[in-house]
Amino acid sequence: MKIATYNVNGVNGRLPVLLRWLEETKPDVACLQELKAPDEKFPLAAIQALGYNAIWHGQKSWNGVAILAKNRDIKELRRGLPDDDEDLQSRYLEAMVDDVVIGCLYLPNGNPAPGPKLDYKLNWFDRLTAHAEKLLAYNLPVVLCGDYNVIPTELDVYKPERWVDDALFRPEVRTAFHNLIDQGWTDAIRKLYPDERIYTFWDYFRNAYGRDAGLRIDHFLLSPLLEIRLQAAGVDRNVRGWEKTSDHGPVWIEIK
16 A cells, blocks of 8 residues: 655645646555645545545645545544644544554644744644554554654754754754654654655745755654554655645655
């Protein structure tokens, strides 16, 4: 099974890019973030035409997540994280595809920091961590993937000294990420490529993609039962070079 995650940065505005990528790479499951569309504007017909079933949790102008599965049933398990009924931001969607529990997430950016947006990010992180611990307790194959808006280490960013005060790289944010992993999760990219400089995001400004001045902020965290089934992982970085594309590249794993 090939599972991918892709921050599309607007599912309708970049629909030709999304459809081309789906046709060319044919992931069995694709987790999308930053739909920037309300539920009724999700382009279901175009996605179904390629053989994908879909569930989604949209929001007008901002956020939004979706899970697509090619010729497979999707059983929705949860939309939104527990423990805050007043949180209306569409950032988490969880489903079962075959025997795998898939959590698709779009973690808050947190800038400007410090401030209320960073506080919201850290609170959301706490809720994710608490929920992730419960998922591990079920002893099932689980993947938590998406745009974490976290640069875990200096290896994951071009010129780390420029990001010291950014909410993606602040110590408390990286600590939250590592606390999550320490529950028993495996960073799929780092398991297979422990020392390589790999990016998943390149800004639109200052020719960042052309200079390969990027960040690794899109991650796959695998539970122990899924980690032992991991066969391959990578980034479709060429997609970032397409016309009218997202500022993220799709990331993928292959499991037995």
